[in-house]
Amino acid sequence: MLIRPLAPSDPPLLAALHAAAFPSGEAWGENAFARLVALPGAVGRLAAEGGAPVGFVLAQRAADEAEILSLAVLPERRGRGIGRALLDSCLDGLAGQGVGRVFLEVAADNVGARALYRAAGFVFAGRRRDYYGAGRDALLLVRRLSPPCAG
Numbered sequence: 387m388l389i390r391p392l393a394p395s396d397p398p399l400l401a402a403l404h405a406a407a408f409p410s411g412e413a414w415g416e417n418a419f420a421r422l423v424a425l426p427g428a429v430g431r432l433a434a435e436g437g438a439p440v441g442f443v444l445a446q447r448a449a450d451e452a453e454i455l456s457l458a459v460l461p462e463r464r465g466r467g468i469g470r471a472l473l474d475s476c477l478d479g480l481a482g483q484g485v486g487r488v489f490l491e492v493a494a495d496n497v498g499a500r501a502l503y504r505a506a507g508f509v510f511a512g513r514r515r516d517y518y519g520a521g522r523d524a525l526l527l528v529r530r531l532s533p534p535c536a537g
């Protein structure tokens with residue numbers, strides 16, 4: 387598996403990965419990704435296997451805080467460490483830019499993603515009622531980052 391930073395030409399790939407990973411969710415189109423990737427403070431990673439994209443993560447930094455906007459792995463490639471590797475690489479990049487706290491929202495019923503974030507050191511910071519529609523709450527999670535070691 388290869389993990390690399392996102393490139394300006396990636397939005398079509400990101401839109402396709404997002405649609406495959408969230409089939410019943412709100413699709414984020416190419417234009418939405420083009421706008422997000424071009425924002426100052428955007429930090430993202432793409433995972434590929436055999437030259438084919440299999441997952442991505444996209445975060446947005448503002449001063450010394452950041453938010454994970456989206457993390458997705460193709461359904462047939464899950465359970466093999468790709469999501470965790472993407473997240474860890476993104477967190478390393480954010481720490482290298484001086485980020486000290488990372489937030490994200492995850493659906494309360496998204497068991498797999500919640501387990502991944504818990505294993506990666508994220509902790510509960512709040513609940514947003516009905517965030518994803520009636521009866522579907524979001525959990526706000528946070529993780530502190532340490533500055534990278536010098537030298």
Ligand SMILES: CC(C)(COP(=O)(O)OP(=O)(O)OC[C@H]1O[C@@H](n2cnc3c(N)ncnc32)[C@H](O)[C@@H]1OP(=O)(O)O)[C@@H](O)C(=O)NCCC(=O)NCCS
Pocket residue numbers: 407408456457458459460463464465466467468469470471491492493496497498499501502503505
């Ligand atoms: C969440 C998602 C990115 C995880 O990707 P993945 O490549 O399968 O995750 P990994 O294989 O790296 O899993 C890392 C850890 O997360 C946990 N985990 C991941 N999926 C899990 C599941 N379905 N059930 C329980 N634990 C799970 C496990 O602790 C796992 O560690 P382990 O393999 O040692 O048990 C993937 O399931 C996905 O794309 N889901 C749809 C989109 C989504 O919900 N994104 C998050 C929105 S906030």
